[in-house]
Amino acid sequence: MDIFKGVEIMFFWLGVLSTLAVVLMIYLNKTYGFDWKTWTMTGFGAFLFIFCVAWSVSSVLEGEPQAAALGLVFFGSPAIILFLLARRGIVKKLKKSD
Amino acid sequence: MNKMKTKGNLEKKSGVTRRNFFKIGAIGTALGIAGASRAAENALTDTLDKATDSAVLKELDEDPFDFKPGYGYERFDEINTFQSTGPMRRDEKVIPKMIKFIWPGFDNDQIGYRQVDWALSKAGQSLKFKMKSLGGKWEQEKFDFTILDMKPSDMEDDSKEKPDILKILEGNYVYPEKAPFKTKQEATDAIKRAARLYGADLVGITRRDERFDYQAFFDPNNGRRDWKDIPFEPKTVIVMAFEMDYEAMTAAPTHVADGATGDGYSKMHKTSYQMMVFLKCLGYQAIPSNNDVGLSIPYAIKAGLGELGRHGLLITYQYGPRIRLAKVYTDFDFVEYDKPVEFGVQEFCKRCMRCADACPANAITKALEPTYEPEFEEEGNWFVNPGVKKYYNNHKKCFDFWVENGNGCSSCISVCPYNKPDFWHHKLVDKISAMLPGPVHSFMREMDKIFGYGNTYDEEAVKKFWSRRNRKYLGHK
Numbered sequence: 214m215d216i217f218k219g220v221e222i223m224f225f226w227l228g229v230l231s232t233l234a235v236v237l238m239i240y241l242n243k244t245y246g247f248d249w250k251t252w253t254m255t256g257f258g259a260f261l262f263i264f265c266v267a268w269s270v271s272s273v274l275e276g277e278p279q280a281a282a283l284g285l286v287f288f289g290s291p292a293i294i295l296f297l298l299a300r301r302g303i304v305k306k307l308k309k310s311d
Numbered sequence: 312m313n314k315m316k317t318k319g320n321l322e323k324k325s326g327v328t329r330r331n332f333f334k335i336g337a338i339g340t341a342l343g344i345a346g347a348s349r350a351a352e353n354a355l356t357d358t359l360d361k362a363t364d365s366a367v368l369k370e371l372d373e374d375p376f377d378f379k380p381g382y383g384y385e386r387f388d389e390i391n392t393f394q395s396t397g398p399m400r401r402d403e404k405v406i407p408k409m410i411k412f413i414w415p416g417f418d419n420d421q422i423g424y425r426q427v428d429w430a431l432s433k434a435g436q437s438l439k440f441k442m443k444s445l446g447g448k449w450e451q452e453k454f455d456f457t458i459l460d461m462k463p464s465d466m467e468d469d470s471k472e473k474p475d476i477l478k479i480l481e482g483n484y485v486y487p488e489k490a491p492f493k494t495k496q497e498a499t500d501a502i503k504r505a506a507r508l509y510g511a512d513l514v515g516i517t518r519r520d521e522r523f524d525y526q527a528f529f530d531p532n533n534g535r536r537d538w539k540d541i542p543f544e545p546k547t548v549i550v551m552a553f554e555m556d557y558e559a560m561t562a563a564p565t566h567v568a569d570g571a572t573g574d575g576y577s578k579m580h581k582t583s584y585q586m587m588v589f590l591k592c593l594g595y596q597a598i599p600s601n602n603d604v605g606l607s608i609p610y611a612i613k614a615g616l617g618e619l620g621r622h623g624l625l626i627t628y629q630y631g632p633r634i635r636l637a638k639v640y641t642d643f644d645f646v647e648y649d650k651p652v653e654f655g656v657q658e659f660c661k662r663c664m665r666c667a668d669a670c671p672a673n674a675i676t677k678a679l680e681p682t683y684e685p686e687f688e689e690e691g692n693w694f695v696n697p698g699v700k701k702y703y704n705n706h707k708k709c710f711d712f713w714v715e716n717g718n719g720c721s722s723c724i725s726v727c728p729y730n731k732p733d734f735w736h737h738k739l740v741d742k743i744s745a746m747l748p749g750p751v752h753s754f755m756r757e758m759d760k761i762f763g764y765g766n767t768y769d770e771e772a773v774k775k776f777w778s779r780r781n782r783k784y785l786g787h788k
Contacts, residue, residue: 220734268736272762275732276558276775279763 223270227263234259245303254302258295265289367745368628368654375612375651376522377700379683384698386526389603390535391693408714416717423565423773424717431559432566432718435573439601442580489594492645499647502549502590509585510578511551512634513627515614515649519545519640523609530603541604543596545640547648548605549586550614552627552634553578555724557732560633561772563725564671569718575635576601583637595643607636615649618656621702622666622675622723626656628741631729655745656729657681660702662752665759666723669767672712674705675723726765728756 238255241247247255265288272281378384417429492498503514528536559571583599590597598604608625611617616636617627624632667675678686685695685703694706713719724730731737744755759765766772779785 271734271736275734276781277763283762 219274220271223267223274227267230263230266234263241303245307248302248306251299251302254295254299258292258299261288261292261295265292363742367742368652370615370650370652372650375618375653376609378522379698379700382683382698384522384696386522386524387606387696388527388529389525390527390529391696392602408711417566422770423562423567425566427777428566428570428773431570432573435570436576437573438577439573439580442577442584485591485596486594495645495647498643498645502586502646505589506549506551506582506586509582509589510553511582511637512554513552513616513629515550515611515616516646517548517550517610517614517648518644519548520610520613523613524605525603528603541598541640543642545596545598545642546644547641547646548600548610548614549639549641550607550611550616551579551582551586551637551639552611552616552625552630553582553637554630555633555635557633557730558772558776560721560725560730561766561769562776563722563767564712564716564718564720565768565773566718567773567776568721568725572635572719572721579635579637583639586639590639590641590643593643595641597639597641597643600638600640604640605638607638610638611636612651613649615652618653619701620656620666620727620729621660621664622670622727623702623704624724624727626727626729628652628654629733631731632724632727633730654741658749659728659744659752659755662749663728663756665726665728665756665765669722669726669765670709671716671720671722671767672705672708674708674712676702676704678702722767725767728759728765731764 238247238259241255242252265284268284268288269281272278272284417424417426419425422428490498490501492501499516502516506514524538526537528540553575555571555575560568562568579601580599583601587597587599601607608619608623611625612619617625620626620632622632625634625636626632627634661679664677667677676686681700681702683700684697685692685705687703687705695703697703709720729741731741740755744752
């Protein structure tokens with residue numbers, strides 16, 4: 214298509230982002246020790262966050278700003294909620310161990 | 312204190328030192344860079360696409376059409392289609408409407424209907440009219456090409472026949488030797504590749520099916536004709552789909568969207584004519600067929616290009632309804648015939664109804680299930696052919712809006728949730744939708760609206776179409 218461009222660049226950054234997410238999760242696991250709930254929440258949260266970026270950037274590239282904004286709301290908000298829940302679980306665990 | 316404890320835990324538990332952490336980071340970055348390559352992109356999108364296609368896209372062995380005896384289905388007469396201008400002969404009231412439709416004006420104060428928009432529409436379809444004079448006549452007249460009047464040195468004697476190579480260019484000539492294809496697949500691949508080269512975006516091949524051939528023909532250039540005028544007995548129909556520009560189509564129902572429609576028509580005529588010559592050069596008879604000779608949509612369904620939607624249009628897997636169709640009838644039958652496909656359109660259309668809601672003429676039915684005859688009462692329903700299960704729409708109402716609007720509308724194409732640009736996330740949504748049951752389709756329809764797709768009468772869409780932002784065709788700028 215002669216009109217849209219940039220999807221290749223988006224996939225590059227998605228690759229970087231995915232790798233950083235995995236590295237960060239490994240790092241946090243080694244630091245705090247994840248249980249299965251934390252793994253689920255951070256894993257699913259990271260997936261949703263990356264999907265949110267992919268969706269919204271793609272929508273901007275295809276010239277649909279409303280779809281991009283709604284993508285942030287529908288996929289970005291659950292990702293943030295999951296991250297916050299995972300953090301709360303870790304904080305609770307740390308408090309207990311103290 | 313806490314920080315110290317944490318760092319100690321990290322090294323003790325895992326042995327992940329700072330150096331190791333950077334190593335992991337370097338590997339990660341390398342993976343990220345790998346993700347940047349086209350190959351990785353293909354791996355992410357195309358491979359995923361192919362892997363999930365089989366879960367959604369099903370080939371059918373049985374006939375996809377549900378005919379019911381007793382409803383009076385018979386082969387349709389081309390004079391009864393609005394496209395043929397046949398209604399002018401059927402209904403005198405249509406004549407002034409048709410004249411108004413063919414010669415619409417423009418209004419420079421109305422975005423989408425200005426002179427520049429009107430020019431786009433008219434120029435888009437201009438090649439259609441040029442090509443129709445060539446492809447619409449099944450026995451071709453000699454072209455006015457200088458090369459045909461040239462006399463090679465060995466032809467100084469006028470009584471000698473011209474070499475075959477010159478006759479081919481006249482369009483009538485069928486090369487006397489048939490191409491030596493070893494297998495049907497080889498022949499099929501050659502036909503499809505040639506069609507792609509000449510401009511088709513999708514190609515399917517099916518057997519001729521008389522149910523979908525017009526019983527008689529009509530067009531304003533050539534008048535009434537029938538099957539006796541076709542110089543051979545067709546055995547095979549090659550069906551081609553041509554994508555129409557997404558951005559222009561989002562501007563429906565303005566002249567800008569009509570520019571995409573018109574350009575689709577021009578492509579149809581050009582490619583079907585070239586395919587006719589290609590087949591004749593292979594040694595077989597062929598005629599190009601656009602909206603004439605037979606019904607394009609049933610043939611496209613038979614050839615596996617897509618499914619029938621509520622709006623009465625073909626919905627393809629790749630482009631949704633944003634396509635135009637052309638055919639080539641030929642007596643070549645050493646080919647692999649395609650099978651019809653199914654990917655959930657019929658189920659989705661039951662609950663979606665975006666086209667019916669958006670239709671400015673209220674011409675599209677809101678019946679939940681397809682029927683064997685129309686639900687509307689209209690005096691002289693000569694444009695309806697009952698007896699096959701589908702959604703019956705009121706083409707008189709549709710055409711009246713075309714006249715009022717000054718172009719071919721296309722709102723039903725623009726709003727259809729299957730009409731999306733070629734981006735990975737739309738394919739994903741289509742597949743999820745196809746795999747889930749009915750109530751989810753209503754939700755998907757609402758989400759499509761909320762996400763801002765499928766607007767009509769959108770001035771911003773017209774402005775965006777003419778905008779110079781993000782254009783690859785601007786070269787280095």
